[in-house]
Structures are given as C-alpha cells and as structure tokens.
Amino acid sequence: MGETRRGPRERMVFSAAQLIRRDGVAATGMREVAAHAGAPRGSLQHYFPGGKEQLVDEAVGWAGRYAGKRIARFVAGLDEPTPSGLFAAMAAQWTDEYAADGFGAGCPVAAATVECAAAGGSTREAVAAAFTTWRTPLAEALAGMGVPAARADSLATLMISTLEGAILMARAARDVHPLTTAVRELGPLLDAAAAPAP
Template identity: 40%
Template sequence: MTKHTARDQLVAGAADMLGRRGLRASSIRELAKHSGAPLGSTYHYFPGGKTQVAVEAVEFADTLTVRALSEGLAAGPVDGLRRFIAMWRKIVVDSEFRAGCPVLAVSVEEPDDDDAPLRAAARAFDHWTTLLAESLAAHGATQEAAQQTATLIVASIEGTVAMCRAHRSTTPLDRTADALEDVVRSIIA
C-alpha cells in the first residue's frame, strides 16, 4: 500500500485543478484551498512556485496515464486504446464533465516567463505516443503507421475529452473510440 504524503496530495490536487481551470486560472492560494492544505505548506513544498507545481502536476498526470496505458497495452494495442479511453471516460464522468486533461490545459496556454510546464506537457505527450507506437509496431504495424496512429490516438482523445466537457456527454468519446478501434485493427491486421 502506497502512503500518500501531504505533498503528494498537493500535486494530485494541482493536476485536478489544472484539468478543471487551466494554468492561468490556478494560483498557489487556490491550490492550497482546493487541496485542503495550509498555504505555507505549498511554499514549503514548492519553492519554485506556480511553475514548479504545474510541472509536477503534469508529471503526475503523465505517470498515471503511462501506468494505465502500459497495463492495457500489455494485452495489445486494442486493449491499450480501450484502457486509455476508459480512463478519460471515468475522469469526465466522475467530475460531472468539469475536469479534463491537465497536460492539455498546460499545452494550450502561453507560458508566463518559464516554459517548463509546456516542456513537461510535451514530454508527457511523447511518452503516450511512444508507448502506443511501440505496441502497434510490435503487433504488426509499420513504424510509420504506428507513429501516425499513435499521434492520431492521443490527439483525438485529448480533443474528444474537451468535446465531452462542452457537450456534457460521453457521446463524442464513444464515437471516437469506435473510429480509433477500427483504425488500430486495420493497421495491425
């Protein structure tokens, strides 16, 4: 059993807050309030301020996503895709369509004076596409098709999560899931 520290709770809270509000609308003060932590502890744990919190929140989201993808991909690319989609479905449904992806949230906002959160987001997207591409290639896709399809999957799901939030429905995710599964099956056949 993993013991979660106050710092871990702050990072998880920051990831949730970024996925709901975005980078610009999130402050250290709001993070402390959102996480139920004393304001002073945020400055203690994150002397680099908002930039450090954002980077660590993106890395946290990346770690969770890599874990879910890896578990699904162990059974093959179709199962990996299904696991990726199921993870996002749970996030949007459990949050009543208020939460999205903290990695995407950081990616679409212009960085203030430090682009470290943007670089962390790029690394996260690279991790996800690499895992997917490796699985697709291992199951018969050409390297080019594997890279293209992995990028398509990540881009499609990220955009579809935003659509689900706007529509307050998982219908866009259902449609995208079916189309992506067809694509995956066609390149590994």
C-alpha cells in the first residue's frame, strides 16, 4: 500500500483527479472528493483556500506530471525502443484498464479542457500546462529514438491528439477498437519518421 500513507492533501488531489476523469468537473462535488479521499470535509478550505478551482487545477497538474513521468517508464519497458512501441504502450495502459475495470473513466485533462476551456478561469492555463508536461518528455523520447528534432514535437502532438480522441471514442462505444486501430494505423508512420534519412 503506502498509498494511504500520503498526506490528506495529496489524497484529495488524487481523488479529485479520479472523480473528474469519471464524472467530469461540474459533476464532481467538493464534499464527494473529501469523502472519496477519506479526508475531513473541513480540510478542504484549509488546504485549498482557492476553492474548487484550485483543487481542479492541482488535479489537472498532477495528471499531467503523471503522464509525463510514465513516458520514461514506457520507454524503459520496451524491448527495443521504437516510436510505434512507445505509442502502443501508451495505448495499452488504456486498453488494459478498460478490459479490467470497464469504460468508466477517461482522461481528467480532457474532461477539464472540455468543461473549463471556455470559462476563462485559471483551469484553462492548467490544462495547457498539463499537455505541455506530457508532450515534452514524449518528444524527447522520440528524439532519442532517431526522430529528427524538428519533427519530434509534431509527432508527439499527433500521438497525444490521436490517443485522446481514441479514448473518447472508446468510451462512447464501450469498445477498445478505436485504441487498437490508432496503434495499428499510426505505428508505421511513427517508425518511418525514426528511420535514418535516405
């Protein structure tokens, strides 16, 4: 475990991310977050004086850092480092979860983007930062696999775009098909970019 050893503050951020990626931002209540984290309700205003917006922002930031750190782990787990293998590992995280626990949850950053991008609060900057903390290590990993620096960032953006969209369609259809299709169709393109120029 050790999970429950983390302080109540971090547990609430984690719980907020989990509830947001399942039900969305608006449908996730502050009281619900505290209850899910096993934290006292009174701690909410103590740890998050900025209110719900601060809690959502931190949950989004946590998700972005989590995704960014996973990149290195995925690369380390590959037999031979190829862009298509990395993308397949990223998608497998979702197909595995959907096969094991059902299609109940998506990406919390996507949820916050859909619900808060137009509102103009600080959450829009938080989601932008989260995508950056996700894309940057991904682009660096691609560069380390031989992708020219000029294209690495573009392909990283493409990979995240396609993955997010495939997650969306998979949840809608309750079928991992969009995810497996994305891996199959995009793989050759990614590896071709890593091949040494002729």
